[in-house]
Amino acid sequence: MTENGKLEIGIVGGTGYTGVELLRILAQHPKAFVKVITSRSETGLYVWELFANLREAYPDLQYSEPDVEKLKRCDVVFFATPHGVAMKLAPELVENGVKIIDLAADFRINDLRVWENFYGMPHAAPELMEEVVYGLPELNRERIRTARIIANPGCYPTAVQLGFWPLLKHRLVDVDHLVADAKSGVSGAGRGAKVGSLAAETSESFKAYGIHGHRHLPEIEQQLNHMAQTHVNLTFVPHLVPMIRGIEATLYGKLTRSISEDELQHIFEETYAEEPFVDVMPRGSLPDTRMVKGSNMCRMAVYRPQGRDTVVVTCVIDNLVKGASGQAVQNMNLMFDLDETLGLEAPALLP
Template sequence: MIKVGVVGGTGYTGVELLRLLSRHPGVTLTAITSRGEAGMPVAEMFPSLRRRVDLKFVTPQDAQLEKCDVVFFATPNGIAMKQAAELVAAGVRVIDLAADFRIRDVAEWQKWYGMEHAAPELVTEAVYGLPEVNREQIRKARVLANPGCYPTAVQLGFLPLVEAGLVDTDHLIADAKSGVSGAGRKAEVHTLLPEAADSFKAYGVPGHRHLPEIRQGLSLAAGSQVGLTFVPHLTPMIRGIHATLYGRIKHGVDLPDLQALFEKRYANETFVDVMPAGSHPETRSVRASNLCRIAVHRPQGGDTIVVLSVIDNLVKGAAGQAVQNLNIMFGFDEEAGLDIVPVSP
């Protein structure tokens, strides 16, 4: 049993981590921190965890995180980068669910996140935790940058096409739709139910923080800098991301069987399910699970390929992928704690 700490347990990624870790056969939860709620039983704030988690929130000071084997940061951007170095020095491995270590270009990160980076040296060392790309590096990671929700859905959908060099990577388009939990558990007007229910909107069209992260991942896969138009939308549901991806077939390329290409790419991946040809995956088909389901289409035999990719933004898009990374880092079965059948309806 390894000892696990969670910093920032009061947001949606935090409580989702607790849901998953409370059933994980190989871990002991030793501390969950919250400055604001220190002293309150975790299950009082989250009744769904009654009888499952009997810890109280503690202050970071009282958490003795240095005694953990691994610490998850389910905090806002800019927190983990300040605390990771000390933990790593103490031999604790760090998994950051926020964006602090995702972008290798620190200047670029600073531009998009609007703050100075506190630990650029750890950025260099950090491993980007998309297991379907980086599994081997993840095993040894001391600092793990857990991917963003949109970047997970978009990269997993585009990767087979980009790696095979089939589409024009100067003009990729990702039209993505997210449930409202993606906006976090923050007291804000625009995500109140009467504002966000029964309505649909795009946001961040001029530029969204996940754009450079997606671009970085796809550029690595392509072997050259990709061009991407990324439009996120808010859809009136709690969980789920649906990415609709458009790539134009490269002029003169010899197009293989797309279905076979995708199936082969993910043949050994427990959590990526390539749906049968002609499918339209629904977000509810992965609800509460760590799965990504993907379908690939070539409408009317034209020159545009359309990929549909769905995940649960709180699981494969956040806490579940973090647990998957934990499993890889500590040699557990990759499905440990994640053997969940999606909840549908």
């Protein structure tokens, strides 16, 4: 804590899009003070040299070499790193009373064999897994409040889980044939220099990718299994949209019983009635991703087209906010007993 009662915050690996987004959000957070931000490759650079939008908010903040001693003096450390970094530093930090929020995948998968298979490395902190809390407040709010380590959900998983939750909770869909047709803006691919992410390669085009098995699939299935309290079969097809921010997930399920759109609407509204960041839109409306651009809101709508036995949910988030850094701050607020919406009230930027 600073003298004026602000949380002292460390960010490990803040040169990517979730890093700059964390800084942007924390700049508006009255209880946040970013004390240290690390980057091996950019040590010495001011953050505004990479991200000039932050010139006024962080005139003096520089990237430094990762240094556990410095991080230990923080109240909370966010990992906005590639996979495999957080699990190495977490044990020592946790032991020293620092709370951890990992925006990467190190702590998301309970079954470490699955994790190790997918990420191709041994897990460095299996002993911590038991106490990890999956940071989706709509599901795990109370456990988040007392957690020491948060596995912040992936972007696709956030949208897919929030959309399916009311249906699974009420056992309304056949769990053997769930379909999630998801679409993401290009920032989801990160700030790495790859030909496939060039503007001239992705603009004015749309495609499916990763059909054979996206790295988010195990996370989503683990969570849907948990929600359904049984084994689900999900077909998950991600797509790339020529826009910077935003995820839309169109979810399809076969209804297990006849239910009117009015009832569906009621169930969705009731499920999320108390949620500050989930908006079930009025019947007949549909969400655009721009309705949440830059904001921590998730908006969704539910339909039963032509009155047949398929239910359709469309659900949008900003992949960098509710799908990453905004949700991380929401978790931080819960962990430190702050108002859950602190720093996250700004409306989406539209147009």
